[in-house]
Amino acid sequence: MYKTSTKIHLYTVRSQMRPALLLSMTLFSLLMLSSCKKGSPGSVNDPGTEPQPVADAAFLQVSTSELNTMAIDNKNVLWFAGDNRGAVSGLGNKNKNVSFVRVADQVKSVSVSDSRSMIIKSDNSVWTSGDNGFGELGIGNAVSNGNFVKVADEAEQIEAGWENGFIIKPDHSLWASGFNHYQIFNSSYSLADVVDTYQKIADNVQAISVGQAHVLMLKTDGSLWVCGQNVNGQLGTGNNTEQRGFVKIMDGVKAIEACSYHSLIIKTDNSLWATGHNEYGELGIGNNTDQNRFVKVMDNVSALAGGRFFSMAIKNDGTLWASGYNNQTFGITGPDQNKFIKVADNVTAVAASEYHSMMIKSDKTLWATGSNTYGEIGAGSERSLSVFTKVKLK
Structure with a gap:
């Protein structure tokens, strides 16, 4: 400045x-x-002085990873906070930002991982920034310059996976780029292949969600398909065998969330089901035993999120519930839980990652809790938060 x-x-x-x-x-x-000297309109505060918080923005969407968080406000402005290794922010640098900084305009959707981000702009075009070590940006073998680059003209959903990028187009075709983990690409590619431009991998896809090393795919007919690592039963196939290529496991599904080592789904009757790792009670089924088939947890659920060892769910009445590992991740103090407990009211959106959670309330304010080692919750410092705290823009 x-x-x-x-x-x-x-x-x-x-x-x-x-x-x-x-x-x-x-x-x-x-x-x-x-x-x-006081910083009146038309002047700029001296370098090193703390800027005063501006009026709270009205947020519509938030996406988070262990290292980074991105959020979109009601004016379609994209904001970023976090570690920014690999130039995830798209700002052309790798500078850490412990407070949210403005990134781009005319953005309608975002997905962020530790190493890259993807956005859909108001014209439905897809743009991406970050690391391209496994071709996950879909720009060939080019080295990213840290700025957003356009990779597709039209999209309905995006997902910045572990070492892959995913795009669902308006015709419900699913496209992917990156490392060929667990044969997500067709059989003409080997498991060691890197696919560095977007290739079509499936049709009739409604949603895609990626965990640490497994993928959930929801088709337009409500069928659930899975592939990937299955050590903890996170695929819900009834065994713990790794699955190469997508396989159908059930019908009647309307929402999916692949967490680090467990999976959550909402069925068409709004019931919540869970499978996978459960050492900390993250499945919310009243015990701490891993499951390799989906087990019903509770009813009247409208949205999902999950961290490494915990789960979050919004009910139809706007209440937020949590289960699992509670090292500041629930937004309330207390021990771990193996059944879902209520932690907040008036919640419209939730996102979670390794050890922190973000939520948007009905008044469109953004709140954060949990680990903040990398400035990833945008609270203005690297101090962790033990309860949900409203995020203010600087």
């Missing part, structure tokens, strides 16, 4: 001017100078 200085010129006043006029001009000049 460049420092702007304001100079007030006092000209010599002829002796024939009245003393009262001279006094008035001098007082006016001093008032103007004082106003500029």
Whole structure:
């Protein structure tokens, strides 16, 4: 930021001017100078001074990873906070930001991971920024310059996976780029292949969600398809065998969430089901035993999110519920839970990652809790938060 200085010129006043006029001009000049020093409109605060918080933005969407968070406000402005390794922010640098900084305009959807981000702009075009070590940006073998680059003309959903990017187009075709984990691409590719441009991998896809090393795919007919690592039963196939290529496991599904080592789904009757790792009670089924088939948890659920060892769910009445590991992740103090407990009211959206959670309330304010080692919750420092705290823009 460049420092702007304001100079007030006092000209010599002829002796024939009245003393009262001279006094008035001098007082006016001093008032103007004082106003500029305080950071009045048109001036810039001196470097190193703390800017005052601006009015709370009204947020519509939030996406988070272990290292980074991105959020979109009601004016379609994209904001970023976090570690920014790999130039995830799209700002052309790798600078850490412990407070949210403005990134781009005309953005309608965002998905962020530790190493890259994807956005859909108002014209439905897809743009991406970050690391391209496994071709996950879909821009060939080019090295990213840290700025957003366009990769597709139209999209309905995006997902910045572990080492892949995913795009669902308006015709419900699913496209992917990156490392060929667990044969997500067709059989013409080997498991060691890197696919560095977007390739079509499925049709009739409604939603896609990616965990640490497994993928959930929801088709337009409500069928659930899975592939990937299955050590903890996170695929819900009834065994713990790795699955190469997508396989159908059930019908009647309307929403999906692939967490680090467990999976959550909402069925068409709004019931919540869970499978996978459960050491900390993250499945919310009243015990701490891993499951390799989806088990019903509770009813009347409208939205999902999950961290490494915990789960979050919004009910139809706007209440937020949590289960699992509670090291500041629930937004309330207390022990781990193996059944879902209520943690907040009036919630419209939730996002979670390794050890922190973000939520948007019905008044469109953004709140954060949990680990903040990398500035990822945008609270203005690297201090962690033990309860949900409203995020203010600087």
